[in-house]
Amino acid sequence: MKMSDVAKLANVSAATVSRVLSQPEKVSKETREKVLDVINKVKYKPHIVARQFRTQETKIILVVVPDITSAFFSKVLRGIEHIALENGYQVILGDTENDIERENSYINLLLQKQVDGMVLLTARLDKNKLEELASEFPLVLACEYVDGLNVPTVSIDNVSSARKATEHLIQLGHSKIAHITGPINIILSRDRLKGYRQAMISNDLEVDPAYIQEGDLSFESSYNETLKLLSLSTPPTAIFVFNDEMAMGTIKAAKDSGLSVPNDLAVVGFDNIKMSTVFEPNITTIDQPKFAIGKKAMELLLHLIKGEPMKKKKFVMKDELIIRESTLIK
Template identity: 35%
Template sequence: MPNSAPATIDDVARIAEVSIATVSRAIHTPDKVAKTTRQRVNQAIAITGYTTNAMARSLRMGRSNMILILAPDIGDPNFSTTLIGLENEARAHGFGVLIGHTQNDPERGLEYLKFLSSGQAAGLVLFTGHEPFGHQVIGQRLPPSVAVFEPVFGSKTSYVGVDDTAGARKAAEHLLSAGHRRIAFIGDAKTRLGHQRRRQGYDLALDAARIPPDHRLVLEGDGTIESGRLAVEQLFMRDTLPTAFMCVNDATAVGVINGLTARGYDLPRDFSIIGFDDVPQATYVNPALTTIRQPRSAIGRQAMALLLETLAERPTERREILIMPDLIVRGSVTGPARR
């Protein structure tokens, strides 16, 4: 009769021919273990079926070591790299993560609250820019939480993200240094605090360059490719065109590039475009996109570290940690064309 007893860490160490301490390091702090050793440990785990996840430890210890992550779109290029930082920091401290894909559906957000009400999650990471819809109605008190990428309006939820204002100002100053004075900002949104901060950076740079308000073009947008394309159509209905487009994110910039290319323009000779985020697709568009890079993995690590600190100490005051982004220069910005 086959042995049905669960595999232990001793079994993994025996098969991998390493010590128990090395197995533990390979699981919780893999960056401190040689690659060949990690491979042997991972193979031994696969062979034995050893369970290392935090959910199993939570059941044994009678308390949750899981963190719930709520995201509106797990396909967003910003999500995966940030998740790596979140999960690595969580694992280093004996925690695991659960991913709740809300798809911008309030009902889905409510469904994931069951993990909180049943005690299966000790903390919450929000990519959504808002608290789960309806948690006040059902009387569900949220656990210690932290927001990433999008601050939560009217909430005491702590926030870790890029310095949107400084990054956007850096983008606008890059366009100004190339000689542009007629710069359109695409993606203003009154309901998105991150977008508002990027608009503020745009205004600060143009104020410093003494560009009067009537020489600024600001169009609303929801941060999608389609909103960038629509902005191009709206601008061509006006008498005066910009020489450069400053976009609230890279998706909007791709839409702008698509809209201008469809009209037969030669980029960047006719128009310059700059984005924000530096998603992987930024290098594949033509021309390759000059943009502001978000340190996504660092944001994830900092956010999880802050959340775990909150779980340990339970401070009441809201904290905000902003990380300075970098300007990534590629081929989409040049001097203004003469028309």
């Protein structure tokens, strides 16, 4: 079944069928319904490659994530796909596994015009390269970001939220507070460490270098770093951890060391993934509006694809401290 066959059955021109498929708002409701009725009856499928040649667009966007197994990114992806599908776009996914070379290879898809635009949920490439790419192609950053980069970006204020998490522990009476970071080459790790430091210093508390340990985003790394912290001559009574999965590793290490959470050790995570509500004890955490971040990122990408002007490029979404059992002594 060809487009010309659909046109003949609907008694319209092939150009009208094409407009119904690509620009339905430019076709009257009556004609649009008549054409769509024929399309549904004969189960017509447009030839994607042919459409790409005609319109110079693929109706496909690429989303690049640092770790597809992360529960956090799955929610962001749902937000992106929600808006994409509403606007006739398909989403393909690239998982870098935190490998910058893979990130480069996915960017080549955009350079070869195999996709109409890209949402990067990881931003570890050189700033100049990202700026050059964004000057030629539709590109949006979400979750991660680059200081001083003039590219549409959606994120939370990681410094402020980390400060909020640390101050919660201080308000509970803790003064010996440790922090397990993510990989320090990631801007999110550096900003959350900055927020932790700010909270400690503003409350006249010592920032002990021994209380700052670097993890690799995994349960296992946080488990091991927590054992190191607990083996210190003066161990911490509270730990702020880079993310919820790592916070689970911290809690497991505490339990295996014979400690009670939160009675002996209070723990705060980050991201508010679903597991943080079912893990024992439930984890106090910083909630990021994951679905909303994804939706906003895709909306911005659509503006770029359509060539629409943007008055604002930096969008900081609201986070929230969720207090649960891992910090509250019964």
